[in-house]
Amino acid sequence: MASTVIDSKVFGALFGSDRMKEIFSDENLVQCWLDTEAALARAQAKLGMLPNEIAEEITKKAKSEFLNIEEIGEIYKSSITIVPLLKVFKKALDNNAGEFVHWGATSQDIVDNGLILQIRQAHIEIEKLVKDAYLHALNISEKYKDTVMPGRTHVIHALPITFGFKTAIWAAELKRHLDRLEEIKPRLFVGQFAGAVGTLASQAEKGLEIQKLMMEDLGLNIPVISWHPSRDHIAEFINLLALISGTIGKINHEILSLQRTEIGEVEEPFFMGKIGSSTMPHKRNPQVCENIIALTRNIRSQAPLAVEVMNCENERDWSCEISEWDFVPRSCILMATALEKTNDVLENMIVYPKKMEENLDKLHGLMLSEKVMLHLGQKLGRLTSHEIVYETCMKAFQEGKHMKEALLENETVAKNFTEDEIAEMLDPKKYTGLSDVLVERVLNNK
Template sequence: MAGGAIPGPFRLLTALYADEPMTRVFSEEATVDGWLRAELALCQAQASVGVVDDEDVQALKRRIAERPVDLPTLWAESRNVGYPVLPLVRQLADPVDGSRPPRVHWGATTQDIMDTGLVLQLAAAGRRLEELLRELGDALAVLTERHRGTVMAARTHAQQAVPTTFGAKIAAYLGQVTRNLARQRAATTAVSVVSLYGAGGTSAALGTAAGAVRRAMAGELGLAADDVPWHVARDRLVEFGAACAAAAGTAGRFGREVADLSRTEIAEVREIDGHHRGASSTMPQKRNPISSEAMLGFSVHAATLLPGLYRALEAGHERATGEWQAEWMILPDLACSTAAAVALAAGTAHGLQVDPAAMAANMGAEGGSVLSEAYMMRLAPHLGREKAHDTVYAAAGRARAEDTTLDDVLRRTAEVVALLPDGITPGEYVGEAESICDRALEAWSVQREAKGR
């Protein structure tokens, strides 16, 4: 199919990091092909119940196979009409061999064909997102298992808090991806519903055959059928968009984590190496976290698009007045940005360089004050929780001021030294870290294998 040379802005982030399979789902060719599939399925469904006959089906098949849609003409006429289906139907109704024109688009309205074509694209987009989420989840599962006992500082409010393990940190991301995958599957199933309701949603033009034709058309396309019209009831599309935005948000959060932990002063993880990868044009030492930055960019873009779908829920009466047109731009951008973000996250997780030595060394910051809660909880049964808190609080302040360790200060504090026969190591105070890893891995395994249920 020759391109129609539709103009559009150059988008640098997309040019650099687009997920090409998702981009193809929403290409010009795929969009028109969805409309063609919808029209052919409608014709086949009507033939199956006697509204049209097999000669119409065969004529339409020949027209689609032997004479590609004239895209420049289609778009030029669509700009005049406002929608592409009328000029598309006029092309399809022109037979290739001079025979009887096929009966095309009988009883349908423009939105039936465009929405059904969109649903076919969203179903394909959902399958691609499931694939990408599985790739990301698998990479995170490897990290979770590999680093279940790799001790590091948990951070709250950007400050060291208590010890944890890198596996437990990644397990939280794996939990998100597990839920993302479940949401995406549910949303893809929910949105995969044919549209065939006619001009005002009553299917009056199809008469008593309407329900049978609708179900047969759905069967031809592998979609579900709903006898209640959804021309302006767009909640399923919002569910799909929300699932996309949530998955993009997970990728964005992961990108933020990698960027933060790869700071020079922290240096606990790094993106994969490569000659000039993440290089600066002027600072030769730089190794910028470029994949993390890009997934953040796509995530932000996805998040800003979602409110537009909620706004489109306001469509009134039996046909939208502009809200529908907004979806034409929002949904492809949202799916494509999500796919790019998740693909980048999967690649980053797969190649992530983890430095356990840096993690261990960083826990020595401020004299090992990351163990303050551990010492407080050891002292609390003897002093009471509040007094233990104040005692360790004071000791942590002295450790900073004297550039020594928290343990050293506490062992010079007369009222508590006898209560601390042994020091505490970070690995002793990671709580449920390893069981967190186990639970996350189990949940991922179950959800990953749930495909097709």
Template sequence: MLEWQLMQGSFSSTDMRHIWSESSTISAWIKVEQTLARTQSDAGLVPNEAVVALDGFGIGKLDQERLRQDMALVGRPIVGLVGQLREHVGEDLAKFVHFNSTTQDIMDTALAMQMKLGLATVLSDLDQLVFSLTGLIKEHPNTRMIGRTNGQHAIPMLLRTKFEVWLEELLRRREVITEAEKRGVFVQVGGPLGDLSNYSDGTGTEIKVRMAEALGLGVAEPHWQNARDGVADIVTALGALCATICKIAHNINLLSSSDIGEVCECHENGRGASSSMHHKRNQRASEFAEAVARLGRQRSEQIGELTLHQHERSGGVWVGEWLVVPEVFLLSSGALSWANRMLSDLRVDEGGMEQNLI
């Protein structure tokens, strides 16, 4: 359903779908192969002719049906991709394509590139959410409402206090995400065992550092082929953000219920309409923000299981990342999109809040 034309906008943002699309992912693999060859050429390992030939290959020249068939046969997409790249550069230069590399080098580096782009989108959307909450705090400096504990009326409080608690929690989530990015967005250059043993002349470390610089990524030593804590930290941070969004959206929906009626989402003709009860104005933004955030948080919990590699590589857990990581990014973007719509359209009924104080 995440790919349905009808439904995809309900679960993810357009920008995030582009980052994790099949086309963007394959293009990232190609870019990693091209950057690897260019970096190796600078170190004198690959002739410049191979670099020029590889740079002339784009996704438009890829036989995607053949790639799908190779994937079904091999169980890894890079084998088929490399085969087509080698055909493109010609027999004399073919051996310099994917030189000293392995499938996980290419896919992990591309994953890091996509996570970096995805996190930039998340932080931008989160900043908009922070902006909206800050505006609500300024707009309602002295608005009073009844506080509620354990589902019961407690004592009066300021509405701004509720907003400030949410704001500070979101800012803490932002800090955790930025810290996780520093620990999880790395280039992967190591070869079959991750230890650069294919580079007998000792140039492996130089290649890794130059690749990282070229792609704007960090360097992990000795490698992260079977150390997935960085990926897990990023996914877990997104799951925690989803938990906060879920809580905020759930509370907004409660406050907008007919029995409380202290806030509501901005009404426009047809929004939140019921097919059978025409008097209703269902609060769709808070509803979807809560639902999608719940899914993002729940999906993120699977990443811990996927860190349990055996020995130097374990496909049984690595393959699971291919699904879980993109889905958490997609669902996080959807939750943020709905939350931004919810708060930017939020209307506070100060009279209703005063009435509930009586």
């Protein structure tokens, strides 16, 4: 019976990525533990510490499908170590092999290593989804690099930009996240085999050799020293997800904002049958964007917790581990869900260039005040021209006049510019700066 929104049959589609739920399922969790135990047995067999047939039996039966996972859960009611797994695994093994499983390891070795194996799988999915979002943003940027729209600062029309320029900023930010996801790998994908307090006392003679063979087998980096009480790389990963969620949340909030009835420049994907309201049939609400924004808020809320968990006591602290068992899967599942939905939004977003063009004149020419000020400043100086243009703009705003009309009424302006020159200065399509050049720089920085 589902009891969280992630696994809910009602709300699950809003919160749970199917692939990520598989990665953090009980079956895969147990499999990652078994993979670690099997790698340990194989390493010890190579070093002559275990008979080959024992390691082969452990490897052969190290499949979650052979184990009763519900029974493991029952034993967990009285133990939070790896003992529940070992008790159930032993029943599946023949030739007394169960007596040799977990030789010299400690519970946290298996749990930590299993977590890293799961995170590595999750990282692959997240990296792919971020790359897809990046490519979608690039495609939009290229398609609309010449589509002029109002640029806004502090929610007010500022200067003209292109829609491609706006989305190229998204793309550049997503590219930085791809770089971060790559850069974190050497620090994050580090295995664990250290023994009771991290000193490998039970395996002192061949401990480092076992560790090396295990990590090579599992494709993980060899730890320089035990990280039982050091959770900084886990915290870094969760905080990286928070950064990615910050970008994804911002992108979707921008789309939501531009979908406002009063703006109407873009719209999240729409299809017949998509219902916005139970009482207002006309509503085309940005409900997917709202869903994503909610998910990204929840992801970011896990970042402070991940840092808090770094405060582990002594050489072992299960309170840190138990917190990670909750927030690592939750963060990854919500992140994948937010990215999957964002990719659909970016791929199928509806863009309204005509509405963008209409909105360029919402301020009746006032948006081009900078251009007028700079032109006038070449003759009168910047401060003087700013004062003149400011007073003209405020007068035009209050009286509801077009900027052109207000400028022609100003004697100083009329003396220095013809009507045609003023009209030229007030053309928003001729004042997008280096938007096209900057978009190209992003497109070429793949």
